[in-house]
Amino acid sequence: EDKVVQSPLSLVVHEGDTVTLNCSYEVTNFRSLLWYKQEKKAPTFLFMLTSSGIEKKSGRLSSILDKKELFSILNITATQTGDSAIYLCAHLHSGGGADGLTFGKGTHLIIQP
Amino acid sequence: DVKVTQSSRYLVKRTGEKVFLECVQDMDHENMFWYRQDPGLGLRLIYFSYDVKMKEKGDIPEGYSVSREKKERFSLILESASTNQTSMYLCASSPDSYNSPLHFGNGTRLTVT
Numbered sequence: 324e325d326k327v328v329q330s331p332l333s334l335v336v337h338e339g340d341t342v343t344l345n346c347s348y349e350v351t352n353f354r355s356l357l358w359y360k361q362e363k364k365a366p367t368f369l370f371m372l373t374s375s376g377i378e379k380k381s382g383r384l385s386s387i388l389d390k391k392e393l394f395s396i397l398n399i400t401a402t403q404t405g406d407s408a409i410y411l412c413a414h415l416h417s418g419g420g421a422d423g424l425t426f427g428k429g430t431h432l433i434i435q436p
Numbered sequence: 437d438v439k440v441t442q443s444s445r446y447l448v449k450r451t452g453e454k455v456f457l458e459c460v461q462d463m464d465h466e467n468m469f470w471y472r473q474d475p476g477l478g479l480r481l482i483y484f485s486y487d488v489k490m491k492e493k494g495d496i497p498e499g500y501s502v503s504r505e506k507k508e509r510f511s512l513i514l515e516s517a518s519t520n521q522t523s524m525y526l527c528a529s530s531p532d533s534y535n536s537p538l539h540f541g542n543g544t545r546l547t548v549t
Contacts, residue, residue, distance in 0.1 A: 332476075357537055365440075365526055365540030366479075411479065415537075424469075424538065428478035 325350040327414050329427035337435050340402050344430045346412030347394040356395045358386055359411040361429070366411055369397070399432075407434045439463070440541035442527050448547045455514040457544050459527030467530045468510035469538065470494075470502065472523040479526065485510055517548045 326349040336342055346356065355373045359366035370379045372388035372395055379386050383402075388395045399406055409429040416425070443458035461468065469484040471494075481494030483502040491502050499521060503511045510529075514521055524545050528538040 359537075365528075365542050366538075368537040368539070371537055413479075424481070426479040428476065 325414055325416060325425040327412055327425050327427035329410075329412050329430050331430060332428065333431040333433070335433045335435060336402060338402055338404060340434075341398065341400045342402060342432065344397040344399075344410050344412075344432070345394060346396070346427055348412075348414050349393065350414050350416055350425070352416045353390070353414070355415040356388055357413045357415055357424075358395070358397050359413065361409040361411055362407075369410075371415075402434045404434045404436055407432060440527055440529055440539050442525075442541040442544050444544050445542065446545050446547075448549065449514075449517050450549055451518060453514075453517050453548075455517045455546065455548075457512040457514075457525055457527075457546070459510045459512070459541055460508050461510075461529040461539070462508065463529065463531070463539075464507065465529035465531050465539075466507075468504065469528040469530075470500075470510065470512045471526045471528065472496070473526055473543075474523050482512065482525075517546075519548050522546060522548045 328347050330345045355371050357371050358369040370386045375390040383400045386397045409431050411429045412427040414425045440461045449455050467486050470482040471479045473479050480496050485491045485504040501513045524543050526543050527541040530536040530538050
């Protein structure tokens with residue numbers, strides 16, 4: 324059974340800090356790892372990572388995948404209160420079918436002013 | 437932009453009632469999903485569908501059924517609502533199961549009293 328483990332489960336930092344969120348996985352038929360940001364509404368897509376060592380970047384957010392050590396990190400620099408959210412990591416596996424996403428439990432990030 | 441619309445943002449129902457949660461997507465996506473989200477448990481897949489009239493059980497299908505009569509609409513049915521089905525329900529769609537992130541609706545917060 325696929326497993327996605329995120330750490331920490333919750334994190335409180337001050338505005339301006341840099342944070343690193345972790346996602347490790349034990350899966351069969353790896354294809355991609357996805358990061359989502361969930362605020363009060365639905366998760367919004369951030370990044371999809373398929374290849375090791377290639378950093379994906381969007382503004383102050385960046386993410387990288389290590390397929391040898393089976394983990395991914397999501398970095399947020401110069402955090403702002405608007406970054407407060409639950410960050411979800413999910414494994415998209417190959418093998419066909421529409422059920423190919425396994426989610427971690429999420430990291431609840433709180434940015435204090 | 438893909439739009440996934442869930443018909444109700446908040447619902448309150450009584451134990452034993454039959455409950456319908458509706459989801460419509462406007463991008464001609466083949467795959468549609470129903471998840472529930474509970475604190476500390478992350479997102480869990482209830483049912484999914486990869487084509488009209490096709491449905492597959494996810495991880496926690498007990499107490500639920502689904503209907504997909506048209507490609508754009510995927511309904512989640514609680515045959516006899518129970519208090520342990522109080523949760524946030526998220527609908528999602530994707531064009532295919534390979535390297536395609538899910539697009540989520542805004543969620544329906546269901547309370548069963």
